[in-house]
Amino acid sequence: MSEIEKIPLDQTELLRFITAGSVDDGKSTLIGRMLHDSKSIFEDQLSSITNTTRKRGMEGVDLSLLTDGLQAEREQGITIDVAYRYFATPKRKFIIADTPGHEQYTRNMVTGASTANLAVILIDARKGVLTQSRRHTYLASLVGIPHLVVAVNKMDLVDYSQSIFDEICKDFAVFAEQLDLHHVDFIPMSALKGDMVVERGEYLDWYKGTTLMDLLENISITNDVNRDDFRFPVQWVCRPQTKELHDFRGYMGRIESGSVCVGDAVTVLPSGLNSRIKEIVLYEGNVDDAAAPQSVTLTIEDHLDISRGDVLVKTGDLPLVTKEFDAMLCWLSEQPLDPGRKYLIKHTTRIVKAVVSRIDYRVDVNTMNHEPIQTLKMNDIAHVGIKVQQPLVCDDYQRNRSMGCFIVIDESSNNTVAAGMIGSSVS
Amino acid sequence: MSNRPFTHLDALESESIHIMREVAAECANPVLLFSGGKDSIVLLRLAEKAFRPGRFPFPLMHIDTEHNFPEVIDFRNHRAKELGERLIVRSMEDSIKKGRVVLRSETQSRNAFQSVTLLDAIAEFSFDACIGGARRDEEKARAKERIFSFRDEFGQWDPKNQRPELWDLYNTRTHPGENIRVFPISNWTELDVWEYIAREKLEVPSIYFAHEREVIRRDAGLLPVSHLVQPKAGEKSERVTVRFRTVGDMSCTCPVASNAATVGDIIAETAMTRITERGATRMDDQTSDASMELRKKEGYF
Numbered sequence: 001m002s003e004i005e006k007i008p009l010d011q012t013e014l015l016r017f018i019t020a021g022s023v024d025d026g027k028s029t030l031i032g033r034m035l036h037d038s039k040s041i042f043e044d045q046l047s048s049i050t051n052t053t054r055k056r057g058m059e060g061v062d063l064s065l066l067t068d069g070l071q072a073e074r075e076q077g078i079t080i081d082v083a084y085r086y087f088a089t090p091k092r093k094f095i096i097a098d099t100p101g102h103e104q105y106t107r108n109m110v111t112g113a114s115t116a117n118l119a120v121i122l123i124d125a126r127k128g129v130l131t132q133s134r135r136h137t138y139l140a141s142l143v144g145i146p147h148l149v150v151a152v153n154k155m156d157l158v159d160y161s162q163s164i165f166d167e168i169c170k171d172f173a174v175f176a177e178q179l180d181l182h183h184v185d186f187i188p189m190s191a192l193k194g195d196m197v198v199e200r201g202e203y204l205d206w207y208k209g210t211t212l213m214d215l216l217e218n219i220s221i222t223n224d225v226n227r228d229d230f231r232f233p234v235q236w237v238c239r240p241q242t243k244e245l246h247d248f249r250g251y252m253g254r255i256e257s258g259s260v261c262v263g264d265a266v267t268v269l270p271s272g273l274n275s276r277i278k279e280i281v282l283y284e285g286n287v288d289d290a291a292a293p294q295s296v297t298l299t300i301e302d303h304l305d306i307s308r309g310d311v312l313v314k315t316g317d318l319p320l321v322t323k324e325f326d327a328m329l330c331w332l333s334e335q336p337l338d339p340g341r342k343y344l345i346k347h348t349t350r351i352v353k354a355v356v357s358r359i360d361y362r363v364d365v366n367t368m369n370h371e372p373i374q375t376l377k378m379n380d381i382a383h384v385g386i387k388v389q390q391p392l393v394c395d396d397y398q399r400n401r402s403m404g405c406f407i408v409i410d411e412s413s414n415n416t417v418a419a420g421m422i423g424s425s426v427s
Numbered sequence: 428m429s430n431r432p433f434t435h436l437d438a439l440e441s442e443s444i445h446i447m448r449e450v451a452a453e454c455a456n457p458v459l460l461f462s463g464g465k466d467s468i469v470l471l472r473l474a475e476k477a478f479r480p481g482r483f484p485f486p487l488m489h490i491d492t493e494h495n496f497p498e499v500i501d502f503r504n505h506r507a508k509e510l511g512e513r514l515i516v517r518s519m520e521d522s523i524k525k526g527r528v529v530l531r532s533e534t535q536s537r538n539a540f541q542s543v544t545l546l547d548a549i550a551e552f553s554f555d556a557c558i559g560g561a562r563r564d565e566e567k568a569r570a571k572e573r574i575f576s577f578r579d580e581f582g583q584w585d586p587k588n589q590r591p592e593l594w595d596l597y598n599t600r601t602h603p604g605e606n607i608r609v610f611p612i613s614n615w616t617e618l619d620v621w622e623y624i625a626r627e628k629l630e631v632p633s634i635y636f637a638h639e640r641e642v643i644r645r646d647a648g649l650l651p652v653s654h655l656v657q658p659k660a661g662e663k664s665e666r667v668t669v670r671f672r673t674v675g676d677m678s679c680t681c682p683v684a685s686n687a688a689t690v691g692d693i694i695a696e697t698a699m700t701r702i703t704e705r706g707a708t709r710m711d712d713q714t715s716d717a718s719m720e721l722r723k724k725e726g727y728f
Contacts (some may be wrong), residue, residue: 011432011434012434012435013432013433013434013438014434014435014438014439015434082571082612083571084563084564084568084570084613084614086564086568088613088616088618090434091621093435093616107591111591111593113593114594115594115595206442206511235445235448235449235452236448236451236452236484238477238478238479238480239481240481240482242480245480248480250480250481252448252477252478253448254441254444254445261530273588277454281480282476283475283479284475293433293438293441294433294437295440295441295444295445295448295476295477297439308452309606322516327454332591345599346596347596349449349452401594402595403629405593405594405596406596407594407596407598409598409600414598414600414601414602415590415598416590416591416592416593419591
């Protein structure tokens with residue numbers, strides 16, 4: 001063990017989550033409540049929003065103002081983009097991707113959800129499961145978020161009624177059956193009054209489950225990364241060419257999934273050449289094994305021609321190497337898809353030319369019905385076929401998120417125009 | 428190794444290393460902005476972890492306002508030398524001499540004018556990416572900024588027109604004249620930075636620790652007395668035990684009263700503190716609720 005590992009460290013993990021819901025569901029109030037009750041709001045922030053609340057002719061402190069960001073937004077009373085919030089408890093550090101709930105919702109939610117371990121779906125207890133709740137849940141399942149929490153909010157406005165809560169849970173379960181959801185929890189709460197967010201409150205004694213904060217602190221996220229399949233896309237080749245390290249050739253990158261040990265037989269893709277792991281190099285010194293999502297440097301026994309974009313995998317556990325695949329595509333750009341035009345795809349550390357060769361159907365995110373279409377506009381989600389000029393080394397997205405995701409770039413504008421998830425099993 | 432839990436610092440570190448390597452691989456001519464402050468000190472350790480045993484694939488650069496604390500400048504030079512990496516220094520004094528920056532007075536805060544010197548340096552060296560130590564928890568405008576953040580030909584940030592950033596697939600493509608600012612520690616908080624400094628046993632400039640200093644009480648803060656800041660009529664200076672939470676322009680960076688003498692003390696104090704980092708220490712951010720947003724739109728880092 002190196003010196004550094006001997007330092008007693010706090011053992012807090014990092015959990016990333018997204019809150020889905022419109023302003024009316026009390027989403028900003030919920031985030032404000034979590035920050036406030038976990039004592040993550042600073043005095044100067046509190047005094048600033050107290051002033052703003054007063055300026056707007058209201059009393060007390062409007063916690064939803066905490067998540068307002070830019071001057072343009074404050075003037076217009078809207079939120080225009082994904083914002084990231086940070087708070088910590090003694091058990092965990094949290095990153096919230098806060099996405100606004102207006103018409104560009106699909107684009108923003110997919111963006112915020114792409115890195116999340118967990119999604120909180122907000123439902124207004126007075127309104128029950130609405131079209132937008134279905135849309136949020138569908139998107140969470142599409143992006144493969146491992147944990148889902150259904151927060152039935154505004155319980156104070158329905159007299160904290162258990163039967164209303166039960167009814168909403170039942171409705172939700174019926175529709176969620178159609179989706180590939182891994183893990184769902186239901187929590188009744190009032191973000192405004194603070195019931196069941198951080199504190200239990202006084203009015204929900206019939207509910208025996210945990211508070212939202214308790215759940216966020218304790219849910220197991222160890223297996224959110226694929227632990228089985230070793231995948232190492234090469235980011236950078238290190239060749240110091242100094243006197244002492246004349247022949248050193250290190251492959252630098254992040255282990256996207258699985259783990260690796262010194263001596264493991266590995267295959268380099270797409271070339272298919274084989275070798276063994278010689279060293280796992282860290283700044284602190286060499287180690288015998290490493291696992292996702294560590295960033296490491298690997299050396300191998302043989303002198304092979306390996307460059308950025310190549311992927312090292314274990315010899316017995318090969319991913320797909322292909323120039324044609326099916327994918328779910330979420331169109332993000334105001335400029336619609338030009339079928340037949342060449343785009344760039346960035347997948348792991350590889351950038352290739354690509355065309356959308358087929359559009360099978362669009363998914364209506366509200367009903368989940370399939371509809372025939374000719375092209376893709378902003379916020380459309382569609383099942384497509386894609387052809388690429390050089391092969392991609394990939395896995396099905398639902399099995400391995402980081403090896404199944406890609407972005408589409410328009411070569412003339414340089415904009416990111418779409419997000420894709422490989423595999424026909426997503427539908 | 429495999430039995431050790433993967434902590435939040437490990438997760439943040441691995442993400443930052445991944446970002447640095449993406450910049451190195453995809454950008455033609457990047458540079459790392461190193462001021463000698465704690466955030467850029469963390470960036471340098473992350474660069475060591477990302478690229479050793481090789482050299483850094485980019486030089487270091489400091490935009491010197493010449494209003495910096497001497498302890499910080501000494502530290503900057505010493506650290507660059509220790510790493511054996513190239514340090515470029517571009518001074519705002521040169522921009523003033525060339526007439527590119529016009530100040531109302533010698534003692535005016537220079538923070539807002541750094542962008543002129545920075546943009547000139549970017550043009551001089553044709554840098555296409557600047558790696559910086561900004562964090563999203565610092566300020567409202569930062570919370571909405573991407574990790575790879577684009578600037579047009581005039582160095583302007585357009586918050587309404589940012590590229591969507593999904594998973595950790597960064598789109599680094601730029602048109603000629605455009606520039607990317609890359610923030611590898613976007614997701615770190617002030618506390619994370621200090622915990623990392625403790626874990627990695629990183630050296631920081633002495634003014635981060637409690638020391639006695641001549642200060643003036645002005646508005647709700649303490650201002651350090653220097654050749655730039657002297658007591659006005661009716662004010663008197665006093666000696667107080669203070670430390671700095673940020674180390675910027677001497678004319679507007681305020682220390683806080685503190686007895687924190689070690690990194691451990693600072694962590695304890697940061698975990699307890701009830702005022703945000705910028706709220707406590709930057710006079711220039713208190714002018715208006717949207718100060719940072721406005722400066723960023725004009726090309727400020």
